[in-house]
Amino acid sequence: MNYLWAGMILIGVVYAAFTGSLPDVTTAALDSAKEAVTLCITMLGVMSFWMGLMKIAENAGMIATLAHRLRPVLHFLFPQIPKEHIVNEYLSTNMIANILGLGWAATPLGLKAMEELQKINEKNCERYGENQYRGTDIATKEMCDFLIINISSLQLVPINIIAYRTQYGSIAPTDIMGAAIAATTVGTIVAIVFCKLVPDRGRVSGKDLFGKS
Amino acid sequence: MQFLLFLSETIIPIFIVWIVAYGLVSHRPVYEDFIVGAKDGFTTVLGILPTLIGLMVAVGVLRASGFLNMLASILAVLVPDWIFPTELLPLSLIKMFSSSASTGLLLDIFKEHGVDSLLGRTAAIMMSSTETIFYTLSVYFMSVNIKKSRYTVVGALVCTIAGLFASIYFAQLM
Structure with a gap:
């Protein structure tokens, strides 16, 4: 950097x-x-x-319900994170916001997710020591995978692009939507396959990195 | 289109009503909850302000120097038109750094080649299926003081390039 x-x-x-x-x-x-x-x-x-609203949703148990529904997907993407960990909520709501095209809403959630992942990382560095692949300034596999999938930007409605097309006199501004969803899906699939192929070197074998302490 | 515009206009208000109503039904002190969360958001933003200044200055300098355009024209010589449309190279490249700069280029392509031309459509699809890689990575990693990003840049580049080629392919299918 x-x-x-x-x-x-x-x-x-x-x-x-x-x-x-x-x-x-x-x-x-x-x-x-x-x-x-x-x-x-x-x-x-x-x-x-937005964070104020999210707090209401969080305290009312809405996010837990939502995260619960996305649980199988998250567990597939991040098998190391325990199912009840709070970071799941941030990750799943960040993904939902991204898919809906609410970029401004997704960023704070993504930053919160990174914050939680970093807390876990710091705890692990303290417990198991630092090495070439693990340290407080080294990204964990979860961080790398989360960002790669986030950047592959699975998105349903590219509303700003549609608006620009309308503005420039397109005869059918929404025509590109199908192709855009297809292209973004290809990108996301490639991202997931890539993340699955990279080995998790920072992990201590046989130990639960996300264990409670 | 009408429905989509309707959707994009109403989705956020619906979301707000849904959350507040849900909170009330669950007998939560919604206003107090809101304030607690708002404070949280406030400190998060203040924390990333220095990062944002550093980055936007760096990108601004690089763009104003003409280096990005020079790089794109070199790439145009290296990459033949039948592999990747030359006109779209600067757009794809700059999109990785800056969303606003690439929007400028996108509108330029709309004006130059027509919004419904193959180039215009491909450009629009590319813009909606890729993300500002370097900007996103820097903000996320710097917010938690990560200095070694390991394979993230490679992975982000791989899926972005896949998205770009998929855009070219699907645009031709239309």
Whole structure:
């Protein structure tokens, strides 16, 4: 991550120096920083509102019901996570929000899921020690698999794309939906197969990594 | 279309009513629950603000320098048109970094080639079946201080490339 970030900045500035677009880069850097803050202010409202609603749903037992229905799917994707662990709720609701195309709703849930997975990881590092594949700054298999499946972005209604198509005078804006669902399904299937093929190296053999302590 | 628009307009209000009503029926102090959750959301966002600034600046610099466009035109030479439509290479590449930048490119393709042309349709399908890989990965991993992402980048690239080729294939079938 450090290299990726530094690389992006350095390559950008050096390349701009050669092509003479340094003033653009300066403007872009300042504008982007401002844009990030504006985005966060919008997100503060939206996310607080959404997390508030989710808390109601959680306390009323709605999410537990929903997560319960997705349980077989989650158990197939993440066999190591015990069925009653709280992270299942975040994972399943994140997936549902993603499928419905509610990206802004999915992100806070995904971040909560990562937070929980990291707590588990930290506990495991403490109990079983760190090595090449396990550490507080190393992603666990669950984190990697979750993000890969998340990025494959199974989505039912690409509503913003349909809106753009309408705006540009398409004769049938929703025509692409079938093909889009097919393409996104292919991506998700490939993601799941990929995750299933990668061995879980960080795991301690014969020990329950997610055991209660 | 009408139904879909109706759905997209009503799905969130329905969701809100459903949750609040469910809470009331379950005899929960809904307002207090809401406040507790809202506080949680607030701190989550504040936590990712520095991450977001760092990333958006990096992407902004890379885009403004013209490096991304240069990379796309090199790829266009390397990848023949019959494997991957050259016009769609910059779009696919930039989509991995920035959603707003790729939206700009998508609308550009609509204007240039027509929204209902094969290129226009393929571009639309690509945009709806792929995700901003590097942005998503950075936000998620940095929020929990993970520095070694192991095979996540490879996996994300593999499924995105599969999605891109599936888009080309299914667009031709239409």
